[in-house]
Amino acid sequence: MLRPLVATLALACLTHTARADVTLPALIADNMVLQQKSNVALWGWAEAGEAVTVTVSWQKTPLKTTADAQGGWMVHVPTGKAGGPYTLTVQGKNQLTINNVLLGEVWLCSGQSNMAFAVSKKPNGSWHTGVDNEAEVVPKANYPAIRLFTVRNTVADTPQHDTKGSWAVCTPQTVGEFSAVAYFFAQQIHEKTKLPIGLISSTWGGTPAESWTRKEVLQQDPDLRPILHRYEQALSTFSQNEAAYKKQLAEYQKERAANPRTTRVAPVAPMDATSYQSPYKLYNGMIAPLIPYTLKGVIWYQGENNAGRAYQYRRLFPALISSWRQAWMQPEMPFYFVQIAPHRSQNAEIREAQLLTMQTVPRTGMAVITDAGDSLDIHPRNKQVVGQRLALWALAKDYGAKKTVYSGPIYQSMKVEDGNKVRLSFEHTEGGLVKQNGLLREFTVAGPDSVFRPAQARIDGNTVVVWHDEVKQPLAVRFAWRAVPFPNFYNGAGLPASPFRTDAWKLKTQGLL
Template sequence: MRLSCLLSAAFLLTLSYSVQANVTLPALIADNMVLQQKSTVALWGWAEAGETVTVTASWQKTPVKATADAQGNWLVRVPTGKAGGPYTLQFRGKNQLTVSNVLLGEVWLCSGQSNMAFSVSKKPNSGSYTGVVNEAEVVPKANYPAIRMFTVKNTVADVPQRDTKGQWAVCSPQTVGEFSAVAYFFAQEIHEKTKLPIGLINSTWGGTPAESWMRQDVLEQDPEFRPILRRYERGLTTFAQDQEAYKLRQAEFQQERAANPHTTRLAPVAPVGATSNKSPYKLYNGMIRPLIPYTLKGVLWYQGENNADRAYQYRRLFPALIKSWRQEWQQPDMPFYFVQIAPHRSQNAEIREAQLLTMQTVPRTGMAVITDWGDSLDIHPRNKQVVGHRLAQWALAKDYGQKQTVYSGLSTRA
């Protein structure tokens, strides 16, 4: 019996070692992915320390090799040609992985809160967060196999994560309903006018402030952002105290129920944690860091509602977010186009001014103005077609050579 147990343990140890030794890839590097054309893209993963990983792309003849470091991390940079496909990628170490149906095209990261998360199709029990105008007409026409979207799983993390969960979906009437509506209409217009494949990475979460999407050290280094961190730290202290009180109430409840199984007393409610999607840097850790260094064309951003009560601070916070993301991706001139939030009874004009000032002072940014398409009674206006179109106008004019495209109204600079 003892020998049997030892053999079983040895087998499990060997199995565990073999699994760890296998070449593995992040969720982003998978079937149906889109890689940035005419670039040198990063491909990475994990393997046994010291293992050589050979990457072969079907669009070029020469394989690229890397050696896993002491922690098992490896990374290669592969040149890409002009848009096209489908192609395959092979990753070979002690095992072999094949990624199929890969396109070379344009890759845009789409991030922010609920108005960017807002899906094409209406979802049950979602309130006004989903379902675009003319959904019944939009969905059947969404036959665009060269448009793909990767939706990042909502993840709160205390420390930076190395991977996320999600998969690439090829745009069709069967899949488009789950797409971010703004991102989809942006991609549809860019694709129709340039014929380029478009990859969209949707990393969004409703009700979130900008600081949730920023790196911890960026917030710590600027005195202007210390109130954000102090408020969060106070929340952690309060939560710890509430948690202890909850444990005592829970123990008392269990004792009472054991003594009287028919008690009508309700169980105590657990406290809401300070570690939420509104906490500073938690979404950066869980939903942005795992995407780096996936090579991008640019960023689309629709957020600001949850910073409207601190609009003056947003004048500094938003540019800091843009700067830090560009640094992280090592793309200092990466286009960053955002939506100026529409007027609403719960939003003041100061937040729109902060967004305008960002466009005027931060290079390679553009702002889609939707003042004329807002809904004073609904903070989630359903006409996302207009929003996607106006973001696309910026990209077409600034990134795709269509100089005659009208992308902005008249503006003045101080």
């Protein structure tokens, strides 16, 4: 089997066979950022056998290569420390010049609508309401060393070789279109390190993780194969499903018109072969074209559309991370993600799946935002705290900020004491454990009957002691274990604790594939 990179380039070459002019992928363009202190890939297409010379202004020696039989060519260019602007020239039978190139840090920013959510409100954009501090943020967004490339939404049956888009320089005039989470992430890192930051935004609202996962990954894992089977079944029954959907949609719209605050969830349109929710097709259309553009790492905000199968996400999400690292041939590529915010449509099980991913997959990190959700809006507008908490992970793990506290308390162990009290220990207790606004909330405790009761809780040093007078034999404790919790438990750095449970009792989504 061809390695993912080779396969992608082979497809690209076939598409560009017999072109006389040298051409470049959309990513290699004016205003781009290339990963500093690396050996970056530059590639394109030309006529088969055509000599191609690549010259970069940060080094004296040009690189020469020859287009292969299908017209594809690629060189690897050493990059020094961050700086610029530079130029890049590609010479074949024609000449292309790329201007205003910076060497810096390149981050892929992907996921669903909360990553797509833009800094500024979009006209008639329904959920595109802009960040809550838009009026303050936009006029100050003079960061010429922050650049954004937005990948065009594309559904594809097979891996694509290229995408559409261009690099935008961050100014008050352009920042409104930026992914808000990505912008605040980049702003924080840039201000702390002074490094140029390149952001590649590849997002689509309402998408499950399997849409972003390579088909072969789903095929080869018995626990993930049902995703493909379900999709194939949906295609075979599309006509019936569409009729049922239209009926359900009419009922939903009627109810919503009568009661705008209804808690009823809108029906989901059935999938056909062109659906953006189809397995693997966004990987083909929106991730494959980015390979092998050298990255520093990935930030990710997704999971809402997998909450109904949260237990499966324990396997699916790590598989996605692993496959992306393999595709880029960067096995230790940092991958930082956001734990799903409180919302009535979500559940504690998806947050646990994300927590377990952070705890079991190396070089990952998780931003907890239980204090930045909106129970009625799945798109909370405070995106600054999200981007900044993701940036804490990168600053601490990738940019030498060793004293930076990057995580709130993470449950470590429990011990039963004094008959009915449970002592909980935590990692990431820097600055001590603290509570905000009253008594500790959201702790529950259960005994042999498996019934969880609201617990009293108090901080004791770097531990928490919980109990309930009617639970004489405590066996399990849960924290913030519901769709919309209101916890007030932090460490001294002001970072919230992740929801958790101490038990391994069967969950509602367990067994759902």
